[in-house]
Amino acid sequence: MSNQAVRPVFPFTAIVGQEEMKLALILNVIDPRIGGVMIMGDRGTGKSTTIRAIADLLPEIEVVKDDPFNSHYSDSELMSDNVKKSLMSQITLETAFIKVPMVDLPLGATEDRVCGTIDIEKALTEGVKSFEPGLLAKANRGILYVDEVNLLDDHLVDILLDSAASGWNTVEREGISIRHPARFVLVGSGNPEEGELRPQLLDRFGMHAEIRTVKEPELRVQIVEQRSDFDMNPAACLLKYQDKQEELKNKIRNAQEMLPKVAIDYEYRVKISQVCSELDVDGLRGDIVTNRAAKALAAYEGKSNVSEEHIQKVVTLCLRHRLRKDPLESIDSGDKVLKVFKKIFD
Known part of the structure; x- marks a missing residue:
């Protein structure tokens, strides 16, 4: 195409x-x-x-050519049974980038x-x-x-x-x-x-x-103009943002590679669990997700250790939807999560 x-x-x-x-x-x-x-x-x-x-x-991913499951050529967790059989039979598989x-x-x-x-x-x-x-x-x-x-x-x-x-x-x-x-x-x-x-x-x-819908008139005008520019001339708009797009693509690729090396101190892990416990979050999913998200953010910023700021940036996103006990209550905007976070981390 x-x-x-x-x-x-x-x-x-x-x-x-x-x-x-x-x-x-x-x-x-x-x-x-x-x-x-x-x-x-x-x-x-x-x-x-x-x-x-x-x-x-x-970034594009490498897949086994013509495989309906986008199988990975070497990671067994991401490949279909047919690809596994072919590899065990030592059949050479063609790959392609998609x-x-x-x-x-x-x-x-x-x-x-x-x-x-x-x-x-x-x-x-x-x-x-x-x-x-x-x-x-x-x-x-x-x-x-x-x-x-x-x-x-x-x-x-x-x-x-x-x-x-x-x-x-x-x-x-x-x-x-x-x-x-x-x-x-x-x-x-x-x-x-x-x-x-x-x-x-x-x-x-x-x-x-x-x-939320953007309220500031200047920002609304900016959004509308950008969209109009794109609809009228997509190629020019894409060219204008090409460098920024490439930069972000590289940042994401580097973060994916760096992620396994990122560490989170025991003290922070305990505090995250304290926050979850104080907010009365059911189960341990909240603790696990907050840890993972904080590590991903550290990797995105090129840091090998999770800081308090990283946890603060992700904690609301990870916990606000786990607080509800009454089905008729609406989801907390995050004030409650941040209040408990500040109390425990300060």
């Missing part, structure tokens, strides 16, 4: 404001094990534009469309396991975006969260089972007016970003 045929994507570095959402997306891209982002906010605040922009910005997959999950999607289907007839008549991959297969090693996630069937949200957490998707039918890697960054967005997700589903998203 020629470059002209590819629809241009608004550059991530040109997006004004919405710092919470941008930071949450960048950190999840650096460490997908954070567990995804739930973005809640008003309509028309650039949620889907920002998510497409981060996917477009990411853009990070960005998969949109339509609201009316069925379970078969999401998970994939097994051809039972073929299995019974020919004894062959025939599998038609679904959206989870396409999203492996990429981003899976669900707009209006709060309107999606709870059962489907459960499937998405299970795959995102385990990194695998298992399809079973009539005693036949197939599993394949499905490690992706799950990004959900929604409008709070249309209802919240159930607390037990919400808790399974790593981070929760809130976005």
Whole structure:
């Protein structure tokens, strides 16, 4: 496909404001094990534009050529069974570089469309396991975006969260089972007016970003003008932001490489758990995610040790959606989290 045929994507570095959402997306891209982002906010605040922009910005990934699961050529956690068999038989596999997959999950999607289907007839008549991959297969090693996630069937949200957490998707039918890697960054967005997700589903998203409509007239004008410039001449706009895009791409790539070397002091780990305990956060997911997010932020800033500032920047994003006990309460804006953070860390 020629470059002209590819629809241009608004550059991530040109997006004004919405710092919470941008930071949450960048950190999840650096460490997908954070567990995804739930973005809640008003309509028309650039949620889907920002998510497409981060996917477009990411460095290309190396995959096994013509593999429907975007299998990694050497990491067994990210490769399909067929690729594993080929490697065990010492067959040389061709690889190719592709853009990070960005998969949109339509609201009316069925379970078969999401998970994939097994051809039972073929299995019974020919004894062959025939599998038609679904959206989870396409999203492996990429981003899976669900707009209006709060309107999606709870059962489907459960499937998405299970795959995102385990990194695998298992399809079973009539005693036949197939599993394949499905490690992706799950990004959900929604409008709070249309209802919240159930607390037990919400808790399974790593981070929760809130976005608001920009109020300052000057900023609003800047956003509108940038969008108009892009729509009228995408090539000129992309050229204008090319250096910034490259810089951010390198920063993310360096952070991904540096992440395993980042350390967080025991004292800070204890304090994070104290914050979670004082806020009465259920389970240990809040502790784990805050630790991971703080490490990802340190790596993003090129630091090998997590500082108090790193924890402060991520703690609200990681904990605000875990506080609710009463389903009728709305999500805390983060004041409560920061108050407890300051009390324990000061």
